[in-house]
Amino acid sequence: MIRKEAINIVAEKIGNQPIISANGFISRDLFEVCDKNSNFYMIGSMGLASSIGLGVALKSTKKKIFVFDGDGNILMNLGSFITIGTTKPENLVHVIFDNNSHESTGGQPTATNKIQLSKIAKSVNFKVFQVKTKKQLVKIFQKIKSIPGPIMVIVKIEKGGIISKRISIEPSKIKNRFMDSLKK
Amino acid sequence: MKELTQRQIFDYLLNQGIENFIGVPDSTMKYFIEQGFKKNKILITTREEEAIGIAVGMSLSRSNSLVFMQNAGFANSLSTITSLVQLYKIPMIFLIGWRGFLKNDAPEHTKIGKIQPKLLQALSLQSKILNEKNWRVSCDWALKLIKETKPCALILKRDFLD
Numbered sequence: 575m576i577r578k579e580a581i582n583i584v585a586e587k588i589g590n591q592p593i594i595s596a597n598g599f600i601s602r603d604l605f606e607v608c609d610k611n612s613n614f615y616m617i618g619s620m621g622l623a624s625s626i627g628l629g630v631a632l633k634s635t636k637k638k639i640f641v642f643d644g645d646g647n648i649l650m651n652l653g654s655f656i657t658i659g660t661t662k663p664e665n666l667v668h669v670i671f672d673n674n675s676h677e678s679t680g681g682q683p684t685a686t687n688k689i690q691l692s693k694i695a696k697s698v699n700f701k702v703f704q705v706k707t708k709k710q711l712v713k714i715f716q717k718i719k720s721i722p723g724p725i726m727v728i729v730k731i732e733k734g735g736i737i738s739k740r741i742s743i744e745p746s747k748i749k750n751r752f753m754d755s756l757k758k
Numbered sequence: 759m760k761e762l763t764q765r766q767i768f769d770y771l772l773n774q775g776i777e778n779f780i781g782v783p784d785s786t787m788k789y790f791i792e793q794g795f796k797k798n799k800i801l802i803t804t805r806e807e808e809a810i811g812i813a814v815g816m817s818l819s820r821s822n823s824l825v826f827m828q829n830a831g832f833a834n835s836l837s838t839i840t841s842l843v844q845l846y847k848i849p850m851i852f853l854i855g856w857r858g859f860l861k862n863d864a865p866e867h868t869k870i871g872k873i874q875p876k877l878l879q880a881l882s883l884q885s886k887i888l889n890e891k892n893w894r895v896s897c898d899w900a901l902k903l904i905k906e907t908k909p910c911a912l913i914l915k916r917d918f919l920d
Binding site: 614616617618619621622623624627628630631632633634651653654656657661745746748749752753756 | 847
């Protein structure tokens, strides 16, 4: 399964619920497969999608908040695990698309094949699920509907694949339409 | 700055609608943070950028934040401020403790303390220095700016040595 396929499956499963997506190819894929007002594309500030997601989750408690993260992104902000683990938002689902590489900077390796991200996440109070196939991915998003968070889903994906177009929406417009979607 | 003033500043900002106080502690603003803990309003993060990210998320949910840090942490956050806070026009107040303001402060603060005003200027991040007399006016100025969805900074000078 390549990243774009995985993102397509998850986006379809969660429908109109808010997503904070990490910079690089993750936001670009999401923009191409399923652009909607409730997507917040974080185009800069690498590593911070999980923190932005935490902020939204703590204040919009009636909504389930999804973070679309990459392995390179989360390794830059492992500290966010600590704060998520101590504030324990029940409405936060942290999805990590893990291809063991910094794909958008040229495919350099990350360390996720040498360490166990799942163990770190478990130790800070996440409920962790790992999937490798499309079938498992569909199944897991059905299953977590009734489980209180914080939840982490690590989706193992292949390196490479399709490069999606850049996001063509102005950042302040991305913000405004996301904020309006939270009110509904 | 005096203990009482720091506590008054916290209470004032809280009463004026700042709902979240997020950041990394700095001894310059020790009593400000202590007052926040008393009111159960402080969230301490592992790094300054993380605090900014959380404040951005809360702002997206229409809840205003102050992010506190030392100027060393402000320097850590430059790229986050430009590529997130300023790029998306997210309103928030930075409260920055200014180490290295005194020339004989500890050596690790000397260089970054010297360029602190230039860093703010380079970022075009509007700021005011708080003091015992003007703090209320400066807070009102910051509160007005965030209503206009503009981020800004309040600076607290480290005016003592220990």
